[in-house]
Structure formats: C-alpha cells, structure tokens
Amino acid sequence: MVVSEEHVLVKVAGVFVANTGEAPEETGPVVFLESEAKRILPIYIGVSEAFSIQTAMDNTPYPRPLTHDLFISVLENNGFRIEKIIIDDISEGVFFSRLIISKNGNPSEFDARPSDCIALSVRTSAPVYVSSKVMEQASVEKNDYTVE
Amino acid sequence: MVVSEEHVLVKVAGVFVANTGEAPEETGPVVFLESEAKRILPIYIGVSEAFSIQTAMDNTPYPRPLTHDLFISVLENNGFRIEKIIIDDISEGVFFSRLIISKNGNPSEFDARPSDCIALSVRTSAPVYVSSKVMEQASVEKNDYTVE
Numbered sequence: 685m686v687v688s689e690e691h692v693l694v695k696v697a698g699v700f701v702a703n704t705g706e707a708p709e710e711t712g713p714v715v716f717l718e719s720e721a722k723r724i725l726p727i728y729i730g731v732s733e734a735f736s737i738q739t740a741m742d743n744t745p746y747p748r749p750l751t752h753d754l755f756i757s758v759l760e761n762n763g764f765r766i767e768k769i770i771i772d773d774i775s776e777g778v779f780f781s782r783l784i785i786s787k788n789g790n791p792s793e794f795d796a797r798p799s800d801c802i803a804l805s806v807r808t809s810a811p812v813y814v815s816s817k818v819m820e821q822a823s824v825e826k827n828d829y830t831v832e
Numbered sequence: 833m834v835v836s837e838e839h840v841l842v843k844v845a846g847v848f849v850a851n852t853g854e855a856p857e858e859t860g861p862v863v864f865l866e867s868e869a870k871r872i873l874p875i876y877i878g879v880s881e882a883f884s885i886q887t888a889m890d891n892t893p894y895p896r897p898l899t900h901d902l903f904i905s906v907l908e909n910n911g912f913r914i915e916k917i918i919i920d921d922i923s924e925g926v927f928f929s930r931l932i933i934s935k936n937g938n939p940s941e942f943d944a945r946p947s948d949c950i951a952l953s954v955r956t957s958a959p960v961y962v963s964s965k966v967m968e969q970a971s972v973e974k975n976d977y978t979v980e
Contacts, residue, residue, distance in 0.1 A: 732880035733899075748926065751881075751899050751951075754944045758933065759906070761940060778896065785906065792909060796902045803899075 691770065691813040692719050696806055699738045704728060715802055717771075717814060723823040725771075725814055727779055733799035740806040752803040763787050766808045769801040772815035774822055839918065839961040840867050844954055847886045852876060863950055865919075865962060871971040873919075873962055875927055881947035888954040900951040911935050914956045917949040920963035922970055 694717040702714040713734030717725040729737075736752050739745070749757065759766070764787045773780035783796040783804065805812050814823075842865040850862040861882030865873040877885075884900050887893070897905065907914070912935045921928035931944040931952065953960050962971075 730880060732878060748928075748945050749943060749948075750945075751903070751948050754931065754942060754948055755899070755903050755906075757942050758903075758931075761942070762910075762912070762935075764910070780896075783902065783906075787910075794902060794905050794909070795897060797896050797898075800897075800899050800902055 690817075691772075691815055692721075692819055694719050694725065694812050694814050696737070696741065696802055696812065697724065698741070699729075699734045702726065702728070715799070717802075717812060718826065719814070719819065719823070722826040723819060724826050725819060725823040727771075727798050727802075728777075729797075729799035729802075733797075733803055736803040737799070737806055740803065752800070752807060755804060756807050759785060766804055766810040767791055768810055769798075769805050769812040770815070771798050771801070771812070771818055774818050779818070779822075838965075839920075839963055840869075840967055842867050842873065842960050842962050844885070844889065844950055844960065845872065846889070847877075847882045850874070850876070863947070865950075865960065866974065867962070867967065867971070870974040871967060872974050873967060873971040875919075875946050875950075877945075877947035877950075881945075881951055884951040885947070885954055888951065900948070900955060903952060904955050907933065914952055914958040915939055916958055917946075917953050917960045918963070919946050919949070919960070919966055922966050927966070927970075 697716040697718040699713055699715050701711050704710050704712040712728055714726045714728050736750050764785050767784040767786045771779055771781040779798045781796055781798045781801045783794045783801050784791050845864040845866040847861055847863050849859050852858050852860040860876055862874045862876050884898050912933050915932040915934045919927055919929040927946045929944055929946045929949045931942045931949050932939050
C-alpha cells in the first residue's frame with residue numbers, strides 16, 4: 685500500500701543469512717522488508733539485532749528481557765507507544781531511519797538505525813515505511829532474490 | 833563504599849575477553865565490576881552488549897546510534913533519568929538486575945539483564961549497586977583474577 689507518493693508501507697518478511705563479501709564464508713544477517721508491489725529491500729544488520737528481530741517474530745520469548753524488550757517495557761509502562769518507523773535515506777550502503785513515538789497524541793522523533801527500529805516494530809506491530817527514493821535505489825524484485 | 837548492609841556500590845572496571853569453557857578457544861566477553869574493597873564481580877555478557885559498554889567507556893561515539901544510545905535519547909528527551917542499577921540475584925550463573933528510572937522524582941523499576949543496565953549506566957554515570965549476597969556468592973579478590 686502506498687500511503688503517499690513519498691513512502692511505501694513494508695512488512696518485515698524475515699531475517700536471513702546472506703553473503704556479504706567476495707568469499708563464500710563471508711556471511712552476515714540481513715533483514716528483508718517487502719512491499720505490496722513485491723519488491724524486497726534487503727538491509728544488512730548486526731547479529732544481535734537479527735537475533736532480537738527473529739526472537740520477536742517467532743514469538744518465542746527469550747528467558748531474560750532482550751534490550752528491545754526492556755526498551756518496549758519502559759516505553760509502554762510510561763504511556764508511550766511506537767507510532768511508526770520511517771526508513772528514508774541511504775548513504776554509502778548505510779540506511780538511515782527515524783523512530784516516531786508518541787504520548788497523549790504528541791509525537792517525538794529519533795534518529796535510529798533500521799535494525800533497532802525494526803526490532804521495536806515487530807514487538808508492537810508499529811508500521812514500517814520506506815521512502816520511495818530508498819526503494820528505488822536499494823530494493824530488488826522479489827523473484828530476482830535467491831535464498832540459498 | 834557500602835551504602836547499606838545489603839548493597840555495595842561498584843564501578844565498571846572494564847570489558848575483557850575471558851575463557852568460557854574447557855577449551856582454550858572458547859572465549860567470550862566479560863564485564864568486571866569492582867567494589868571499593870577491591871573485589872571483582874565478573875559477569876559474562878553478549879558480544880554486542882560488550883561492544884556497547886566499551887564504546888561508551890572509550891567515549892568514542894559510533895557513527896550511528898547504538899541501541900543503548902537510542903534508549904538514552906528517548907529517555908532523556910522525555911524528561912526521564914536513570915536513577916540507579918541494582919544487581920541483586922544470581923541463579924544458575926545468570927545474574928538478575930533492576931533498572932530504576934525516574935521522572936519528576938517518581939521512580940519506576942524494570943527487570944533487566946545486567947549487560948543492558950551497565951550499558952545504560954556508563955552512558956549516564958548512574959550508580960551501579962550489587963547486593964552483598966551476590967558479592968559473597970560470585971565476586972573474587974581482585975588480585976586473584978588473572979587477565980591473560
């Protein structure tokens with residue numbers, strides 16, 4: 685669903701392990717964001733953020749609160765909710781995003797890494813938007829992406 | 833400094849790599865908490881939490897906000913401060929701690945992993961306390977601990 689000309693709603697399709705370099709053994713986690721138009725935005729993320737996203741998606745709670753679980757507890761206990769995530773820039777392969785939270789209808793916005801934003805969104809079902817500009821620059825056709 | 837009979841103030845002495853198993857190659861990060869009585873409480877933590885603690889201790893900001901940086905930004909921007917950290921239980925080698933934050937003098941408390949608490953405390957200079965019971969069970973004499 686295109687919510688504006690500038691932003692596209694995406695869903696978190698999953699966390700995978702992908703090749704990150706020339707050598708076959710150079711691998712790292714990647715999260716796939718998928719638009720309704722079946723385009724995939726792959727974002728390379730850290731191992732612990734990948735674990736945090738996967739744990740929340742699997743709905744299998746870790747015995748102790750992960751950082752993002754604690755983060756959500758503190759926010760929700762104090763009446764805040766996560767309004768949305770916007771991934772709206774990319775520079776030299778690094779994605780930039782914003783976390784928008786609100787309390788009593790008053791939003792505030794924070795510069796954040798997409799991996800943290802996604803880990804928070806999958807715990808709260810907050811919508812994730814990607815700017816059309818970033819989708820044009822960095823997304824691929826779903827069918828063109830091979831998972832080995 | 834002993835602030836009460838039950839709790840001891842500690843400082844974060846540093847993050848190191850320690851042996852975690854039988855084999856020499858089994859290593860993992862450990863954070864050392866040191867009391868005024870020169871006792872060390874070693875707590876094994878995750879790699880990304882170790883990186884987060886070390887980055888903050890070195891005062892060398894990462895180009896993008898780490899999870900704990902974002903956490904602190906959200907708290908401080910909304911008028912919260914981190915009052916203190918209390919590590920007060922250990923069960924089967926797992927430490928339990930509480931994060932105490934406050935706004936306008938009203939404290940609230942959250943179940944959290946020590947690694948997250950320590951990563952937040954080193955960014956804000958919030959004091960870290962360990963229960964005397966935990967110190968008795970799990971701390972060692974500083975001079976007895978060898979760093980290879």
